[in-house]
Amino acid sequence: MIKTALLLLLGGLALSLPVASVLAIGGYFLSENFSFIPMTGAAGTLTWSHSTDFILIAAPMFIMMGELMHRSGISERLFGALTPWFARVPGQLIHTNIASSAVFAATSGSSLATAATIGTVAVPNMDKGGYNRPLFLGSIAAGGTLGILIPPSINMIVYSVLSQTSVVDLYAAGFIPGLMLAMLFSGIVLVAVLLVPSLVKGQPADGSLWRARLAGLPHLLPPLMLFFVVVGSIYLGVATPTEASALGLMATLGLVAINGQLNLSVLLSAFEGTVRTTCMIMLIVLSAFFLNLVMVSIGLVDTITSSILDLGWSPLAMLLAIIAFYLVLGCFMETISMMIATTPIVVPVVVGLGYDPVWWGIVFVILIEAALITPPVGLNLYIVQAVRKSGSISDLFIGSVPFLAAMLVMVVLLLLFPGLALWLPEVVTPN
Template identity: 35%
Template sequence: MGDPLLVTGLLFGGMLFFLAVGVPIAITLSGVSIAMIAAFWSPMALTMVPMRAFSTTTSFEYLAIPLFVFMASMLQKAKVAEDMYDAMERFFGSVRGGLAIGTVLICTIFACMAGISGASTVSMGMIAVPAMLARGYGKDMALGTVAAGGSLGILIPPSVTMIVYALVSGTSVGKLYAGGLVPGLLLAALFCVYILVRGWLQPSTAGGTSIRAYSWSEKLVGLRGLFFPLVIVVAVLGSMFTGIASVSESAAVGAAGSLIAALCLRRLRWTDVKSACHETLMLSCMIFWIIIGASALSTFYTGMGAGRMIESFVLGLEVNRWVILVGMQLILLLMGMVLDTVGIIMITVPIFLPIILALGFDPVWFGILFIINMEIGFLSPPFGYNLFYLRGVTPPSITMPDIYRSVLPFIAIMTGAIVLMMAVPEIVLWLPRQLF
C-alpha cells in the first residue's frame, strides 16, 4: 500500500512541480492521481476514477453552478451593471470617494445576484475604473475597489464556491449561505469606511475636488437602474431562505430572471444568449474538470490512510486548539496565492474538517473563515484571479505592479475581518441559528 508519509511527499511534490512548470491544475490533479493510483494500488483500480467522476458530477446540487454562471454572464451582457453604476453615481457623486463607495455597493448587489467573482470584477473594471480615473481618483483606489468588491461574489450568497465547499464537506448549503451574508455585508461596509477615511486623509486619491451634486429628481430617475437587480436578489435569496426552492432551483429562478430583465430592458439579443451559453459551458467545464481531478486525488489520499495520519498527528500536538486553527488559516492564505479555489477546497477540506470537528469548532463558522481565505486568494499576488481579470479590461496605462499594490489595503482589511470573526463567532453564526 505504501507509507503515508512517502505518499504525501510524492503527491504534493508532484503537484507543485507540474503547477510550477505551467500545467493546468485540472490536468495536474487528474494526472498525478492516476499515476499514484496505478503505482501504489494497481492499474485495475483506475476503474474507480470514472465511477467517482460520474457519481460526483451528477449530484443535483452541482446543477446550480452552470445556472449561476449563465445568470452572471447574461446580466453582464444586458449591461445591468452600467444601469446600477449610473444610479450609484447620482446618489454618491457628491461624496469624496463616492464613486468608489458606489462601486463597492454595486459589487455587493452583483454578488447577491450572480454568485461568482468574475462577473462584477470584469463589468466594473470596464465601467468604473475609467470613470474614476477620469475624475481624478488614484490608480490604487480605483483598481483596489473593483478587485476587492468583485471578490465578495464568493462570500455573499448565492456563492458558487460555497456550493462546492458544502458538497465536499457535507455542510448544509443553506446554513453556509446564511452564515456568509452578514460577514459579506460587514466586509462591504469595512471597504466603504476605508474609502471614506482614505478620501478624508488623502483627497487626491479619491477624486479631489471633482465631485458633483445631483438633484433629487435626477437621483429618483437613476433608481430605475436598481429595479431589476433588486428584484432578482429578492427572488433568488428569498426563494432559497424561505424554503420555497432548493439551491439549484433558486439558481434556475435567477437564470430565468436574467433573461426576463434583458428582455424588459430591450437588450435580449440572440448573439448575447449564444455567447453567454458558450461562456457558461467553458467555465463550468473548467470547474468540473478540477472537481473530477481533485475528487480522484482526495479518494486516493484518504484510501491510503494519509488523512487519518495527519489528523492523528495534529490532534496529538500539545498545543492550544486556536494555534492549530490559525495554522490552517496561514496554510490556506499561502495556497490561495498559487492554487485555484476549487482545487484548494477539494484537497484540504477532507483533511481539515475532521480535525476541526474533533477540536470542537462549528463547521459552518469554519466554512465561512475558509471562504474568506479563498476570497483573499482572489486578490493575492502573483496569481489572484481578480488581478488578471482587471488587467484584461483596464486601460493600457495600468500595469500589473499597479494592480498588485492596489489590493494590499483590502487584503489587510479581510485579514482583520477573519481575526474579528474568530474572536466573535456570532457574526457568522447568528443568522444560521435564526433561520435554521
C-alpha cells in the same frame, strides 16, 4: 506516503501543469502504488455520479445569470443608479465600485464575473474623475471578491459538496460577514481619502442629486428582484438551492427580454462564457473527487488528520497556522483549485479541533477571497488589468494591499465573534 502526495501536487503546480491534470495524475499514482485495490476502475462511475450531483447543477445556472447581466446592460444601469448616492461621500465613485460589486455579487455568485462586469463600467470613469489609480483599481478587484461571500456563491456550493455541509446554512452564514466586509472596504477608502484628500480630485456634487437618486431607483430593482427570487425562494421553503438557481436564470432571461436585449448575439456570448467557466470548474472538481477517493481509500486523510492533531498545539494555534498556510498558498494557487484540493484534508482537522464546519466555511471563503487579490497569482488583479487594457499591473498590486488588510480584520472578527457567521443560520434553519 504524505511526502509523496505533497511532492506530486506541489511539483505539478510548480511546473504550471493544469490543475485538473495534477489532481488526476496524483490520484492515479497514489492508487497504483499504495492501494490494495487500484481505484482507477472507479473513475468512470465516480465521474458520472458527481457530474450529476443535484447541488453542483446550480453552478452553471448562477454563472449564466452573471453572464447575461453583464452582456445585457443591467450591470451598467446598476452602476449609474448607485453613483448619485455616493456623490457627496469622500471617495465618491470608489464607494460606488464597492456597492455595485456587493449588489452584483448577490446575483452572480462569481468573483471573476463581478470584477469583470463592474470593472468594465467603472474603469472609464477613473481618469475623468481624477482618482488615485491604485486605490480605484484595487477597490474593483477587492469588490469583485464579494461575489463568492455574499450569497448565492458558486464556491460555497463547491465547499458544501466537498465538506458535506448544508449550502442553505452556508448562504445564511455569509450574509452578515459579506455586508460587513463591504463596509470595511468602504471604511478604508473613507479613512484614506480623509487623510490624503489628493487621492480624489473629483468635481463637487451639484444640487440635483435627489432627482438623480430617485430617477435611478428603478434600475436597482432588477438585481434586488433576482436576489429575492434566488435567496428568498430558498429560505421561504419554495425551492432548493438548485431549483432556486433555475428560477433565477429564468427571471434573468425575463429581465433581459424586457430590456430588449434578448437576442442571438447576447445568448451566444452568454452560452460561451458559461460553458467555458463551467467546464473549467467541473474538470477540476471531478479530478479532485477522484484524488479524494483514493486518499480516503489508502487512509491518507486519516493519517494527515491524526498527524496534525498529535502535534499537541492548542486549537487556536493550529487554526492560526492553517490560516497562515492559506494566505501563503493563495499567492501561488488559483482559488477554486485551492478549495477543491485542500477542503477534504483541512475540514476534518478543523472539525477535530472543535470548530463548526459552517463557520470555517465562511473563514475559508474570505481566505480564498484574499487569494484573488494577492500577487502574483491573484486572478481578480489580472481580470481588472485586462479590462483596463493599459498601464502597469503594479498599480493593482499596490491598490490591493489595504483591502487585503480589511479581509484579515474580518477573519479576526470572526475568530473573536463566531456568532457573526453562526447566528443567522440558527435563526433561519433552527434544528
